[in-house]
Amino acid sequence: MAPPVAKGTAAWRYFGDFRDVLLAGQVLVLQVAHPVVAAGVRDHSAYTEDPWTRLMRTGASLSIYVYGGAAGARVEAARLRELHRAFTGVAGGRRYSALDPGAYAWVHATLVMAPVDAQRFFGRPLSTSELNEYYAQMTGIGRILGVRERDLPPDWTAFEEYYAGMVADFGPNETITTLLDTIHTVGKPARWLPDRWWPPLQRYQARAQLFLLRATLPPEFRARLGLQWTRRDQLRFARFARLTRFSGALVPPPLRTAHMRWVGKLNVWLRDHPWAYRFLT
Template sequence: MRVEARAPRRGSVVWRYFGDARNMLLGPPLLVLQVAHPVVGAGVLQHSNYREEPWQRLVRTYLSLSTVIYGGQRGAERETARLRRLHETIRGVDDQGRRYHALHPEAYLWVHATLVQGGVDAHRTFGRPLTDAQTAEYYADMRQVGLLLGLREHHLPADWASFRAYYDERVLNRLEDNQAVWDVIDSVRHLKKPLAVIPSFVWRPVGAGAGRLAHLVLVGALPEVLRDRLGLTWSPEQERRLRRFARVVRGTMALVPPPLRTAGGRMAARIVTARADRRERHDPPAGHDRAPARLPAG
């Protein structure tokens, strides 16, 4: 009998830490980790416009993740069902002749896993590391999020120790160097203007500085084995620069009350939920006339 997955509870470890603004700093390395998986990389190359609209894609991803974490049970179920429907059509053959489908559990789990690990890594790097008890609770709740996404019980590692063993094995044996990885790295190093109205002479120095900093975080936060596989260098001086930046972030965020650190995510969830409610009121059958796509059991 399938147990109903639950959305994160108000006040839980996931609620308090996953949407922390500092987590966004690890967005670039998480995206590299995701597209280094051959299925994800092929799907992004052939079905995504992230190279032309990186900021729009970032906003959509932020809104979606925020809704799953802070949208309550109904909001999370509705958003995860939408994500599965969206990924149904993402399939094809990659440049090595391998067939892929975005809803393949192995690839779908990997994307979820990067988000799970990213939340822990962000607080270890830019804040206060989670305790062992907090990490165990955090993983248990994120495991429920995985079930909401459509993964099955047997897909998901049972506890944090099992998850860490799975994660390290995937990095070591499954991730690869591909074009999507280098497209992401290039887009981070050479950030496009987020808004067309920003004058180029204003954005040029701002974008260059932000790109260098984002690239520093990207390379420094990648697992060493993947960094070496991609031929990315990491020097003691880069390590010192990353640590200095982390200290600045840590000190600045210490001045921000904890509820405000997740305020953006909670506000995003309210906006998405309100929009979805309005759509359902105007067109009720669209939200209820078909079952959401499920991931295969394999």
């Protein structure tokens, strides 16, 4: 069993960095680019009706693995595997399962890569030693989740090759199209937000989400999806990345992950106190 992630190590510093949220759209598109994940999301996910709740639950779950301690991670991993055990169906004339080893490993792989990409775009790229430490920690978390050793490469260099090879095989699919459409039609994220405020905010969030998605997807995959990217777009993104990098540097490192550490510990406490968990959820 993998040891808990120690304070100050690479996964502790980078997995919950607040800038990671800028790649949320990219991660989801890359996940559903896998045909098994696409079929499972199409048949069993309510993301088109309530993507905000799904996003919050995903973030809460992720926080436990790094910041919730080894015991909390094991409990959450068992819960997720039991939940996904029922996600089965038929796609393209073949039966699928959400626990398909290759698809399950790919979902974890996208979560491994996202913080590295976030630092490359919006922070300071990880050094070779940091990448090696980070990858070892994240493969350990993968073992807790049930990702088989043979389904992910043994080191970071081999992982990069695996990741690029997977992306090279992906193309457009129905679930990606629905996901991109949902960005334009998503309802307001909170009941307290006045109805009249949401239409302009919705248009802004759609433009921002699609811009970041186009900016951060692997270029060849972006082109296969038919998403345009111009020199002007690249200049705008470079300015945005510089601003984000500068503002992020002003935040003390412990505060960059404080929200995820707090959520991780809170979720472990809630799972140990079912009455509170039922009350809040």
